[in-house]
Amino acid sequence: MYRSDSPGLSRLLTPILQRHGRDATRLLQILREVQDACHSVPAGAIDLVAAHLDVPRVNVEGVAGFYSFLSAHPAGEYRLLFSGNITDQMLGKDELMQYLCNKLWVEPGRLSEDGLVSVDSTSCTGMCDQGPAALVNGWPLTNLDHNRLDLIAELIRSRKPVADWPPMLFEVADNVHRGDVLLGQPFEPGAAIRATLARGAKETLAEMDKSNLRGRGGAGFKTASKWAFCHAAIAEEEGGVICDVGGQPERFIVCNADEGEPGTFKDRVLLNSHADLVFEGMTVGARVVGASKGFLYLRGEYRYLLQQLEAVLKRRREAGLLGGNILGQTDFSFDIEIHLGAGAYICGEESALIESLEGKRGRPRNRPPFPVTRGYKGRPTVVDNVETFACAARIAENGGAWFASIGTAQSTGTKLLSVSGDVARPGIYEYPFGVTVRQILDDCGAQGRSYAVQVSGPSGTTISWKEFERKIAFEDLPTAGALMVFRHRRDLFQAARNFADFFAHESCGFCTPCRVGTQLQKKILEKIQSGHGTASDLEELKRLGHILKTMSHCGLGSSAANPVLDILEKFPDMYESKLKAFAFEPAFDLDGALETARKITGRDDEWAHL
Amino acid sequence: MSKTITIDGLTVPFRDGQTIMDAALASGVYIPHLCHNPEFKPHGSCKLCTVNVNGRNAASCTMPATEGLQVLNDTAELNDERRALVQMLFVEGNHLCPSCEKSGNCQLQAVAYYLEMMSPHYNHFYPTREVDASHPGILLDRNRCIYCELCVRASRDADGKNVFGLTGRGMATTLIVNSASGRLGDTTLAVTDKAVQVCPTGALMKKGLAYTVPIGRRIFDHHSIKDVQTGGGHE
Ligand SMILES: Cc1cc2nc3c(=O)[nH]c(=O)nc-3n(C[C@H](O)[C@H](O)[C@H](O)COP(=O)(O)O)c2cc1C
Ligand code: SF4
Ligand code: SF4
Ligand code: FES
Numbered sequence: 001m002y003r004s005d006s007p008g009l010s011r012l013l014t015p016i017l018q019r020h021g022r023d024a025t026r027l028l029q030i031l032r033e034v035q036d037a038c039h040s041v042p043a044g045a046i047d048l049v050a051a052h053l054d055v056p057r058v059n060v061e062g063v064a065g066f067y068s069f070l071s072a073h074p075a076g077e078y079r080l081l082f083s084g085n086i087t088d089q090m091l092g093k094d095e096l097m098q099y100l101c102n103k104l105w106v107e108p109g110r111l112s113e114d115g116l117v118s119v120d121s122t123s124c125t126g127m128c129d130q131g132p133a134a135l136v137n138g139w140p141l142t143n144l145d146h147n148r149l150d151l152i153a154e155l156i157r158s159r160k161p162v163a164d165w166p167p168m169l170f171e172v173a174d175n176v177h178r179g180d181v182l183l184g185q186p187f188e189p190g191a192a193i194r195a196t197l198a199r200g201a202k203e204t205l206a207e208m209d210k211s212n213l214r215g216r217g218g219a220g221f222k223t224a225s226k227w228a229f230c231h232a233a234i235a236e237e238e239g240g241v242i243c244d245v246g247g248q249p250e251r252f253i254v255c256n257a258d259e260g261e262p263g264t265f266k267d268r269v270l271l272n273s274h275a276d277l278v279f280e281g282m283t284v285g286a287r288v289v290g291a292s293k294g295f296l297y298l299r300g301e302y303r304y305l306l307q308q309l310e311a312v313l314k315r316r317r318e319a320g321l322l323g324g325n326i327l328g329q330t331d332f333s334f335d336i337e338i339h340l341g342a343g344a345y346i347c348g349e350e351s352a353l354i355e356s357l358e359g360k361r362g363r364p365r366n367r368p369p370f371p372v373t374r375g376y377k378g379r380p381t382v383v384d385n386v387e388t389f390a391c392a393a394r395i396a397e398n399g400g401a402w403f404a405s406i407g408t409a410q411s412t413g414t415k416l417l418s419v420s421g422d423v424a425r426p427g428i429y430e431y432p433f434g435v436t437v438r439q440i441l442d443d444c445g446a447q448g449r450s451y452a453v454q455v456s457g458p459s460g461t462t463i464s465w466k467e468f469e470r471k472i473a474f475e476d477l478p479t480a481g482a483l484m485v486f487r488h489r490r491d492l493f494q495a496a497r498n499f500a501d502f503f504a505h506e507s508c509g510f511c512t513p514c515r516v517g518t519q520l521q522k523k524i525l526e527k528i529q530s531g532h533g534t535a536s537d538l539e540e541l542k543r544l545g546h547i548l549k550t551m552s553h554c555g556l557g558s559s560a561a562n563p564v565l566d567i568l569e570k571f572p573d574m575y576e577s578k579l580k581a582f583a584f585e586p587a588f589d590l591d592g593a594l595e596t597a598r599k600i601t602g603r604d605d606e607w608a609h610l
Numbered sequence: 611m612s613k614t615i616t617i618d619g620l621t622v623p624f625r626d627g628q629t630i631m632d633a634a635l636a637s638g639v640y641i642p643h644l645c646h647n648p649e650f651k652p653h654g655s656c657k658l659c660t661v662n663v664n665g666r667n668a669a670s671c672t673m674p675a676t677e678g679l680q681v682l683n684d685t686a687e688l689n690d691e692r693r694a695l696v697q698m699l700f701v702e703g704n705h706l707c708p709s710c711e712k713s714g715n716c717q718l719q720a721v722a723y724y725l726e727m728m729s730p731h732y733n734h735f736y737p738t739r740e741v742d743a744s745h746p747g748i749l750l751d752r753n754r755c756i757y758c759e760l761c762v763r764a765s766r767d768a769d770g771k772n773v774f775g776l777t778g779r780g781m782a783t784t785l786i787v788n789s790a791s792g793r794l795g796d797t798t799l800a801v802t803d804k805a806v807q808v809c810p811t812g813a814l815m816k817k818g819l820a821y822t823v824p825i826g827r828r829i830f831d832h833h834s835i836k837d838v839q840t841g842g843g844h845e
Contacts, residue, residue, distance in 0.1 A: 047790050058775025058788045065777030065784070344779070361776070366654045366672040509757070509776075509783035511655050516698035519781050520732055547694050550667050551657045587733045 009044050012037050017052045024053045027063055027359030031070055032300070032342050036137070040074045059360075066361040066508075068122060068343030069138065069300050076111050076118040078156045083133040085124035085262040086454075086498040087420045087484055093132040096144055097121070103153040117156050123345055123502055124262035125301045128420035128484070129175045129427045137162050138303050141169055170304070174269045175427025178443065180414045181406065182274065182390050183430050189276040190321050192396040196284050197329060199396075205231070205288050208392065210400025212412045217256055217348075217385030218456065218480035218555075223392065226382055229372040231289040233380035242379070245292060252381040253285045253294040253334075254357065255389055258341055258348035260299060261457035262502060263482030266416035267386035269428050271298075271305050274390060275312045279336060281389030283322065284396040286334040289382055294336040297353050300343050309338060345506040349554050350383040351375075352508065363510050364554040387416055387481070407433030411473040421454075421485035422447045431472065438468040440483065449488040452571065457482040458499035459559035462492075462566035493574040496567045497525045503560035514557030517548045521564060527587055533579045538568065615679040617661075630670035630681055631659055640836040641683050642692055642721050644699075644810050645758035646671040650767060653759055656699075658692050658721065693725040701732045702781070704739065704753035705811075711820050712812025714828025718756060720835035735781075742787070744795030747817050748806055755785050755813040765805035773799045785813070 016033045020026040027049070034045045041064040050057040064070050082088065082097045097108060101119050106112040109120045127133035130142040139162060141152070148169065155165055176183055196204045209224035230251060234241055244250035255278065259267040270278055282294045298306065313336055316322040326332045339357055341347050347356045351365035354376050375381020384392075391413055395403045404412045411433035417440065420426045424445025431440070441450050450468070455461045456479035463470060463477070470477050486492060504518040521544050524537050545561030552558040568575055591609055598608050612623040615630065617639050624633035629652060634641050645656040654672040661670045662682040670681070682688065699705075699718060707713050739752035757776060765773040771788075778784045789796035799805065806814055825831070829838060 043790065056772035056775070056788055057790065058772060058777075058786055061786055062775045062777045065782075065786075066779050068779075361779075366652070366669075368674065504780065507780040509778070509780040512657050512695045512698055512756075515757075515780060515783065516702045519702070519735070520698070523733070543694070547691055551660050551691055551695065553654065553657065553669075 006044060009038070009042070010048065013045060013048055017049070022053055024055050025357065025359040027053060027055070027060065028067070028342060028356060029339065029359075031060075031064055031067075032340055035070050035075075035342075038074075039076055039079065040071045043072075062361050063359065066344065067300075067341070070342055074111055074115060076116055077159070078117040078162070079135075079137055080117065080119045080152075081122035081125075081135045082119070083123075083125040083127060083131060083135075084121040084498070084502075085128055085131070086495045087128040087263060088124075088131040088133060089494070089498060090421065090490070091132045093121075096132055096146070096149060099146060100149045100153060103149065104156065116159075122343065123260070123506060124264075126259055126265040126268050126299070127172065128263055128265060128418065130173060131420075135301065136165075138300065139170055140172060140301070140304055142172055172268075172272070172304070173427075174273055175425075176269060176273075176430075177425050177427045178429040178431065180430040180432065181394055181403075182270070182277070182387070182414060182416065183428070187274070187277050187280075187393070187397075189280065189316065189319065190327070192280045192284050192393040193287070193321060193327060196287050196396045197327060197332075201288050201290075204284065204396055207395055207400035208288070211391075211395045211403035212400075212410075213388065213391050213395060213403065214411065214474060215385055216387035216391065216415070216480065218261070218459075218478070220474045220478055223384065223388055226372055226384070227285060227288050229370075230380045230382045233373040244379070248290060250293070250377075250379045251289050251291040252376045252379060253282050253289070253291045254350075254353065254376065254381055254383045255282055255294065255296045255336075255386055256348060256350065256353060256383055257296055257302065257386050258299045258345075258353060259302070259386070260345035260348045260506075261459060261480055261482055262499075263418060263420055263454065263457045263484045264480060265418045265420075266428055266481045268302060268305070270386050270390055270416070271302065271309060275309055276316070277390045277393050278386055279312065279316060279322070279389075281391070281393035281396075282336060283326070283334055284392055285382055285384070285389065287332060289380070291382070292333050292335075294334060295357055295376070296336060296338045297347070297357060298338055298340050299347075300341045303340055306338060306340065313338075344508075345502075346508040346554075346556055349556065352554070353383060354381065361508075363508050364556075385480075408471075408473050408475070410475045415472055415479065416481055417472070417479070417483050418481050419444045419483045419485065421483075422450065422487035422490070423485050433473045434471050436469055436471055437463065437477070437483075440472070441468065441485065444485075446485050447487050450485055451488045451490060452486040452492055452495075452567075454482070454484040454486070454495065454563065456480050457484075458502055458563050459555065460562065462495075462563055462570060464570045491574065492567050492571050493525075493529070493578060496564045496574070497522075497529060499563040500525050500560075503556065507556060507560070511551075511553035511557060513547050513551040514553065514560060517544055517552075517557065518560050520544055521548070521561060523587075525564070528575060528578050531578065531580065532587070533575070535579060537579075538575060541565065541568065613675075613677045615675050615677075615681055617681045617683050618685075624675040628675050630661060630663070630668075630673050630675050630679070633675045634670065634683070635840060638840045639683070640840045641670050642689075642724060642835075643671060643839075644717055644721060644756065645760065647760055647808055647810075650760065650763045650808070653763065656695070656756065656758060658695055660688065660691070662688065689725055693722075693727050694731070696722045696725055696727055697729075697731045699756050700727075700730045701734045702737065703755065704734075704736065710754070710812045711815060712754070714823075714825055714831045716812055716830070717810035717835060718754075720830035720838075723830070724835050737781075739784075742794045744793040745797075745799060745817075746795070747801035748794060748799060749815050749817055750785070750787070750794050751813055751815070752785055753813075754811045756811055757783055757785070758810060760808040760810065761785075761805045761814055764808045765799070765803065768804035771798055771803070771805070773797045773803070773805060 347362040352362040
């Protein structure tokens with residue numbers, strides 16, 4: 001164990017601390033690097049970081065304990081985390097993980113005796129189209145099978161640095177099977193900014209308004225309204241109006257690339273192959289609301305994209321599309337900084353994301369005030385999804401009427417769908433809004449008879465085969481982009497359990513209903529799985545679902561019962577076939593508990609039983 | 611004319627900047643609450659104070675009052691849900707009221723009485739949590755912590771010390787103290803600190819006072835938490 005006075009630790013951390021300076025908003029970024037360097041965040045490092053940033057030790061320890069990729073205990077020189085989404089499970093993840101554990105002589109979740117390696121599960125890593133997937137020291141491994149795991153075990157045993165592993169293990173394909181206005185058409189970097197400057201900021205906002213673009217991150221809020229609110233917001237602190245730059249409050253543009261909803265991987269593809277479009281959309285947004293600083297909040301699982309994204313930013317700066325005096329415009333400066341997450345689904349929620357950007361625990365804020373008036377550092381802030389910014393760039397380039405002519409009246413434009421599960425061609429499909437589920441299933445080669453589709457991930461909606469004529473649109477089936485397909489004879493109860501486990505694992509723990517309710521939900525499903533469930537447990541699930549929905553602090557808790565109750569409602573057999581015939585069975589076996597007493601007293605008569 | 615909202619049909623005045631909870635308390639209307647203490651910045655974590663505002667649920671301790679809001683508070687449905695939340699708090703920790711020195715002065719216990727909680731309903735989690743007796747004057751028993759962060763807020767905002775904080779996530783959330791050893795005795799916490807006085811449960815208690823007021827003569831043994839927290843009922 002490292003202590004803060006150990007010279008080894010201080011030598012290891014000094015370059016990291018110096019690189020980040022004394023800015024407390026860098027805390028999470030610093031701790032990520034500490035984890036890389038020490039394979040954990042040891043207590044001694046917490047002391048050093050707290051002293052360096054001059055923040056209370058509890059704050060540093062609080063952040064270190066919040067994020068899944070930071071660990072208080074050593075996680076080994078090689079840390080393997082298998083993606084635990086239901087799609088990975090359907091592709092054999094549980095068996096493969098056990099296979100690797102056996103080969104390496106480790107127990108899941110435990111560090112090997114020699115301190116070399118640990119193997120565990122993590123929430124969906126966003127590789128559902130090429131699973132089963134895993135992360136090794138944060139780098140994605142795809143298409144895992146026994147052969148690859150044999151090779152990986154060999155590489156670990158021979159202590160080969162991950163950087164020297166064969167590149168084919170880390171290949172991530174885009175798998176775009178249908179492109180439209182975002183993915184299917186070329187984009188000339190700078191085109192949208194030029195159009196914006198030529199048209200004017202106000203006029204560009206008017207085009208955004210005309211386009212009727214709605215947020216692609218899930219909630220579907222009209223983007224032009226959000227930008228207008230942010231532009232109009234007056235930042236106030238107790239004691240007066242804040243003026244940060246030239247008599248104006250500073251404003252921020254934040255791109256939400258947390259993409260944590262299991263089954264969603266479309267932002268991964270946008271950032272990998274269309275980063276210019278995304279950064280350009282952010283820059284257009286900056287011009288419209290008057291921001292000079294932007295952030296890309298990139299989920300930790302996508303750290304492999306960091307270097308190439310930094311390269312795109314650099315190229316854009318050199319081309320005058322980012323930085324000071326953009327395209328020679330002396331009153332237009334805007335730059336983008338990338339922050340990495342560290343394994344916390346809740347940080348996709350916009351106010352938790354802002355907390356995380358500030359270097360804190362990712363706890364959703366109380367609202368109002370909303371981020372558009374009080375966001376990052378208390379200043380007006382726009383938080384939009386990656387795809388939303390890509391759309392914004394296209395709108396700035398081609399106009400609002402053009403965009404509004406695509407899709408349906410209430411859901412304009414196209415939607416990127418991440419399709420996975422029981423289909424022949426998993427990957428990305430871009431459709432105009434209004435496409436039916438059946439059309440998508442036909443196009444992606446849904447295997448056999450499709451039975452159910454999980455739309456928009458665990459927090460979305462489960463639909464049955466009776467509903468395949470429904471449309472992808474805000475007015476019918478809204479989605480942040482995930483479509484997980486289940487064929488006939490899949491045990492959907494396992495999907496419900498997987499999703500319930502996910503929410504229990506990812507609950508931030510701030511509010512009572514979600515912190516405890518997601519655990520209770522998980523426990524009831526475990527009870528049913530083990531054959532002890534009764535009809536009264538189903539009633540309890542409904543009651544819990546109601547409390548989660550109506551009492552939770554944020555969207556995580558309020559949607560945590562969705563898949564559990566949807567599957568119960570639409571596929572009751574999946575639950576009922578596992579129930580005992582009795583109406584009620586306690587989780588605690590009273591008669592069983594008396595067994596010891598019977599043994600001691602040597603009784604087994606009628607009165608010694610319940 | 612002052613601005614008003616209605617709570618269960620009763621007209622309640624408020625000033626700009628007040629929350630629904632502030633307005634209610636000022637008018638002697640009781641909304642069950644645990645993580646709220648008027649002396650500190652609203653937090654919004656226990657959700658006991660959830661009310662229905664114009665048809666939607668919201669935590670009244672963090673929701674700003676605005677003109678004309680129609681608030682439902684003392685309804686059977688809300689009280690059912692609040693009772694479930696209290697039951698959740700009871701089963702996630704280890705609350706053994708009969709042997710707890712805070713019994714009778716404990717807000718968790720008192721609000722459970724108020725909401726007519728007859729049983730914990732859910733199965734107990736029986737978590738393993740650490741007790742810290744290292745401080746000469748103060749006992750920290752994490753078994754009774756409900757993560758209301760009142761001690762965190764009081765230490766930070768009133769005492770200027772930052773003795774407390776939370777780490778972990780979800781069910782693994784844990785109350786931590788500001789010392790490299792992790793022990794309360796190694797922090798700057800003083801017996802006179804505000805942080806020691808605000809705990810609604812028996813998680814943080816002064817040592818040496820056990821049973822100076824016998825059980826049966828403690829505040830909630832005689833008064834409903836409703837009367838105590840709205841300033842009424844003290845005869
Ligand atoms: C638990 C939770 C997780 C979320 N995760 C994401 C996410 O990964 N990406 C995202 O864009 N929005 C996510 N959101 C929605 C954001 O809070 C926010 O609405 C969105 O970023 C706004 O962008 P938009 O208007 O462009 O959709 C999440 C919301 C919740 C409640
Ligand atoms: S609903 Fe869940 S995730 Fe959201 S604040 Fe409450 S505990 Fe945290
Ligand atoms: S110790 Fe008491 S005041 Fe502090 S968080 Fe726990 S219950 Fe709240
Ligand atoms: S009193 Fe309002 S949430 Fe706790």
